[in-house]
Amino acid sequence: MNTLSIPALQPEDATVPATSPTILVTGATGTIGTELTRILSEKGVVFRVMVRSARDVKKFNTLAGVEVVIGDFNDTATIAQALVGIDRAFLLTNSSEQAESQQLNFVTEARRAGVAHIVKLSQFAADLASPVRFLRYHAVVEQAIKLSGMAFTFLRPNLFMQGLLGFRASIAEQGKFFAAIGDASVSAVDIRDIAAVAxxxxxxxxxxxxxxxxxxPEALTHPEMADKLATALGHPVTFVDVPPAAMRDALIQFGFPIWQADGLIEDYAHYSHNEASVVTTDVQDATGSAPRDFAAFAHDYTSVFLTALSSH
Ligand SMILES: NC(=O)c1ccc[n+]([C@@H]2O[C@H](COP(=O)([O-])OP(=O)(O)OC[C@H]3O[C@@H](n4cnc5c(N)ncnc54)[C@H](OP(=O)(O)O)[C@@H]3O)[C@@H](O)[C@H]2O)c1
Structure with missing residues (x-):
């Protein structure tokens, strides 16, 4: 691992060494980014990650081929520094109220830096006219990338299977998890497959x-997911459908900002209308490997769910 010296990377006068990475990964400390950086490193790829805190540099100590640069989506000068010499960039932020402007900052700086190709982590059914705020902001950024003239690839994942890990405490304490989704089916996807496509x-x-x-590879209702979790964990797991207002209260109590909690409620309304049940072959098309099914996710994450059980 090689930590980049920021002062050496002024965009105006930087001379880029021949061995300098040409791939930049943002969001590298997050759910998908952690898996993506592991895969790239195992493939022997030399790449750069942009992290916003010096404290995160050590997270990449064990990965070969990684150069770390400190950068913040809210600070365009640091984005420009992170993009020096970059040909392909992976764009990912969390879904906050600032996500649209942060990602548009990145697109502007990438175009200025001469990036050839942006791979953007978007969302299933991204649409400028969607009632779901997350789907609208992703569509705005997709449109800006298209208009920029840079080559693009948009990854639009459905609900992350790993999102269920957020319920592991209630699954451990009560054998239950809660959401406002009714009996609709969702073709949830494993983040390991999203990272493989990236x-x-x-x-x-x-x-x-x-x-x-x-x-x-399949669309499941939440009760069906509960059954598969119960099989993997070896104890009963029940899904409890709740009204959107109750789910919103729980999210806010849990610490989600209002904008994000409201966005998640919009997301679940979209799921509950069976609008996210389509199954595609796109993971297989992009990687040559079939996506993992929910039973495989439940099996592989049993110890994570059971850790929550033993810590209560
Ligand atoms: N959850 C789902 O079911 C689902 C489904 C489809 C699509 N999505 C999309 O997936 C994306 C989230 O992916 P994820 O779960 O992998 O994200 P995540 O785990 O929340 O990670 C977000 C990453 O962005 C970085 N970041 C945040 N603010 C930053 C800033 N100001 N400057 C630099 N870096 C910053 C974070 O760094 P720090 O470590 O410093 O915070 C972290 O590495 C969202 O766009 C969402 O719409 C989610």
Whole structure:
């Protein structure tokens, strides 16, 4: 691992060494980014990550081929520094009220820096006219990337299977988890498959201009997911449907900002209308491997769910 010296990377006068990475990964400390950086490193790819805190540099100590630069989506000068010498960039932020402007900052700086190809982590059914705020902001950023003239690949994943890990305390304490989704089916996708698609598009060819709608291999209701979790964990797990207002209160109590809690309620309203049950072949098309099913996710994360059980 190599930590970049920021003062050496002024965009105006930087001379980029021949060995300098040409791939930049943002969001590298997050759910998908952690898996993506592991895959790239295992493939022997030399790449750069942009992290916003010096405290996070050590998280990449064990990964070969990684150069770390400190940068913040709210600070365009640091984005410009992170982009020096970059040909392909992976764009990911969390879904906050600032996400749209942060990502538009990045698109502007990427175009200025001469980036050839942006791989953007978007969301299933991104649409400028969607009633779901997350789907609207992703569509705004997708549109800006298209208009920028840079090559693009948009990854539009459905609900993350790993999102259920957020319920592991209530699954451990009560054998229950709660959401406002009714009996609708969702083709949830494993984040390991999303990261594999991101790695393939950042390192391979033929992905320019593609929009990959990333789903798992099946659409399941939440009670069906509960049954599969129960089988893997070896104890009863029940799904409890709750009204949107109750779910919103719980999210706010849990510490979600209002904007985000309201966005999640909009997301779940969209799921509850069975609008996220389509199953695609896009993971297989992009990577050559079939996506993991929910039973595999439940099996592989049993110890994570059971850790929550033993800590209560
Ligand atoms: N959850 C789902 O079911 C779902 C489904 C479809 C699509 N999505 C999309 O997935 C995306 C989230 O992916 P994820 O779960 O992997 O994200 P995540 O775990 O929340 O990670 C967010 C990453 O962005 C970084 N970041 C945040 N603010 C930053 C800033 N100001 N400057 C630099 N870096 C910053 C974080 O760094 P720090 O470590 O410093 O915070 C972290 O690395 C969202 O766009 C969401 O719409 C989610």
């Amino acid at each position: 790695a393939a598009t950042l390192t391979g060819s033929g992905h320019e201009g593609k929009i990959y709608t990333l789903t798992g």
